[in-house]
Amino acid sequence: MQDNEANQAGQPRTEQSSVDEYPEELQSSQRSGERRDDNTIYIGRKSVSVYALAVVTQFNQGRPIVKLKARGRSISHAVDVTQVVMHRFIPTLKIGEIKITTEELPSEDGRMNKVSSMEIELSK
Amino acid sequence: MQDNEANQAGQPRTEQSSVDEYPEELQSSQRSGERRDDNTIYIGRKSVSVYALAVVTQFNQGRPIVKLKARGRSISHAVDVTQVVMHRFIPTLKIGEIKITTEELPSEDGRMNKVSSMEIELSK
Numbered sequence: 001m002q003d004n005e006a007n008q009a010g011q012p013r014t015e016q017s018s019v020d021e022y023p024e025e026l027q028s029s030q031r032s033g034e035r036r037d038d039n040t041i042y043i044g045r046k047s048v049s050v051y052a053l054a055v056v057t058q059f060n061q062g063r064p065i066v067k068l069k070a071r072g073r074s075i076s077h078a079v080d081v082t083q084v085v086m087h088r089f090i091p092t093l094k095i096g097e098i099k100i101t102t103e104e105l106p107s108e109d110g111r112m113n114k115v116s117s118m119e120i121e122l123s124k
Numbered sequence: 125m126q127d128n129e130a131n132q133a134g135q136p137r138t139e140q141s142s143v144d145e146y147p148e149e150l151q152s153s154q155r156s157g158e159r160r161d162d163n164t165i166y167i168g169r170k171s172v173s174v175y176a177l178a179v180v181t182q183f184n185q186g187r188p189i190v191k192l193k194a195r196g197r198s199i200s201h202a203v204d205v206t207q208v209v210m211h212r213f214i215p216t217l218k219i220g221e222i223k224i225t226t227e228e229l230p231s232e233d234g235r236m237n238k239v240s241s242m243e244i245e246l247s248k
Contacts, residue, residue: 073197073200075199075200075203076199076200076240079199079224080240082224082240083225095224098222100206100207100219100222100244102211116200116204116207118203120224
């Protein structure tokens with residue numbers, strides 16, 4: 001076990017760390033149409049409404065399953081997205097499998113940081 | 125749908141709101157032995173290690189299942205707890221059912237605020 005684990009997916013941070021988020025190009029690819037993983041929405045710092053609308057749009061395009069992926073603090077944000085979609089847009093929304101893992105990401109000084117990540121599967 | 129939903133389980137907050145957390149007496153009851161729900165650990169603002177040790181203690185006392193409950197921003201914290209327990213203490217930890225819901229809590233001005241909540245079931 002690495003010694004830096006205590007600062008990994010662990011201790012609360014006072015500011016949102018950049019490793020908490022998926023890269024901007026991954027997030028923005030959701031709009032550009034060049035999606036890496038078609039039905040996956042990467043949750044970052046935008047408002048819950050933005051992601052909720054992205055989910056609704058994916059379903060409206062006929063996808064049977066939409067996945068939310070979030071890291072670190074954005075995990076709470078992803079959960080908020082599911083609740084806004086369910087209570088405001090798609091009352092029949094079903095929350096399927098929820099996967100929790102740890103990702104290792106290189107920090108600026110070259111060391112590996114661990115950060116919790118979550119994937120939530122949604123269907124109508 | 126209530127109009128204040130946008131500010132509920134939704135929009136990012138710059139500061140941790142008090143409605144995000146389970147009451148302190150509920151959290152501290154985890155140590156006093158007077159537990160409301162024996163195998164449930166309420167995640168608040170303490171460090172991940174504190175909650176991770178609480179999980180390990182519960183398992184060591186022979187409980188087959190331990191539940192984590194968290195609200196709002198503490199949801200990310202709860203996920204961190206699962207990962208620290210798994211990677212540092214109990215490699216065989218199994219993450220069982222994960223429930224996501226919205227709770228309504230009265231705010232200081234008497235209105236009801238909505239906040240996302242999550243329950244994670246853990247077994248060895």
